[in-house]
Amino acid sequence: MVKYELLPEQLIYEGTVTNENFFEPSKLNDDQILLTHTKEYLDKLNNLTLSRKEERNIGFPVRTDLIERGKVISHGTYECAQYALKNKISMNIAGGTHHAYADKGEGFCVFNDMAIASNLLLKEALVEKILFIDLDVHQGNGNAYLFKDDPRVFTFSMHGAKNYPLRKEKSDYDIGVPDKIEDGAYLKLLKEALPQILQTHEPDIVFYQSGVDILINDKLGRLSITKDGCKQRDHFVFSQCQLNDVPVVVSMGGGYSEKLSDIIDAHANTYRVAQEIFF
Helix, strand or coil: CCHHHHHHHHHHHHCCCCHHHCCCCCCCCHHHHCCCCCHHHHHHHHCCCCCHHHHHHHCCCCCHHHHHHHHHHHHHHHHHHHHHHHHCEEEECCCCCCCCCCCCCECCECCCHHHHHHHHHHHCCCCCCEEEEECCCCCCHHHHHHCCCCCCEEEEEEEECCCCCCCCCCCCEEEEECCCCEHHHHHHHHHHHHHHHHHHHCCCEEEEECCCCCECCECCCCCEECHHHHHHHHHHHHHHHHHCCCCEEEECCCCCECCHHHHHHHHHHHHHHHHHHHC
């Protein structure tokens, strides 16, 4: 998507970040992927042998360049986690592919970047407990299913109750919000839930899916959150992470507003708020 090219350009142009703040990730190898995804699924991706039904579930025809791109994006989230452990926060311009399961992709998600990064961190004993804060308008169903039996990973998803996916998985903590919910009610629910989750689970790292498809003008969101409300959401999440001294990894997630400038500005707000709080 073009937003992945325009967002860094905007951030550099306005002075929120500099070129030196960016890194270019390397690519996942198959052994790293197989900590999360099945060999059968990975073989289908590498050999471009997914069925038409499997491609329809993902939402686009799978090509070699898209597979390779997904491996880079997912490794970027893993590298972000390593940076965050040292610097308290790191952010992936892309990522947030929370609909991918071990054996299949869904909802424009081929690899599950946050799950892959989490499993690598756990395997390398860099962390013991992980918290997913998923505030995309769509439930993080892949994350919920992948970690349903793993007490080391706590999945929290706050999403549109009637939005995709139609059949929800059970996260450790789900909040399904109604269509047309506005800033005040949305932020109240978040502020009631998140502090208790952080204090109870005491994670060593947070993976934050900061989708901006909650905006009132989003084509897929169906909520009524203003751009300022979305910015307040990010501010609260980052403030809570800082208050609890927990490193945070941010993936951008969804954003499908009619005007591309609204998508870029809303995603840029996440970076602006991060600079304000952490730097």
